Amino acid sequence: MNPEKRKSRHLIFAVIHFGIAGFFAYAFHDRFWRWRHELSQVDTSFITPDGANVTSGGMFWILPAGVFAILGVLRVARYGWSRRSHDTEQG
Numbered sequence: 436m437n438p439e440k441r442k443s444r445h446l447i448f449a450v451i452h453f454g455i456a457g458f459f460a461y462a463f464h465d466r467f468w469r470w471r472h473e474l475s476q477v478d479t480s481f482i483t484p485d486g487a488n489v490t491s492g493g494m495f496w497i498l499p500a501g502v503f504a505i506l507g508v509l510r511v512a513r514y515g516w517s518r519r520s521h522d523t524e525q526g
Contacts, residue, residue: 445514452507459500467493 467474470489473481480490 442514442517445510449507449510452503452510456500456503459496463496463500466496
């Protein structure tokens with residue numbers, strides 16, 4: 436595969452990973468973080484003013500957000516490493 440194409444694929448996948456991480460981070464914020472004080476006062480669940488039932492299980496959403504954010508950072512790092520090694524070979 437063409438090295439230039441491979442390098443651009445790292446950035447494309449990094450954007451995808453960061454997008455998915457953003458989705459899960461939003462889910463974490465919406466399902467847990469906004470209601471953390473109310474959830475700490477009750478044992479089971481909390482009904483929000485808009486009728487949604489949130490539980491402390493909403494903190495689960497931060498795990499996939501962290502995993503996809505790390506994958507995005509690794510893709511950006513791999514892009515930098517491949518760029519540096521390609522520049523070294525040229526120079």
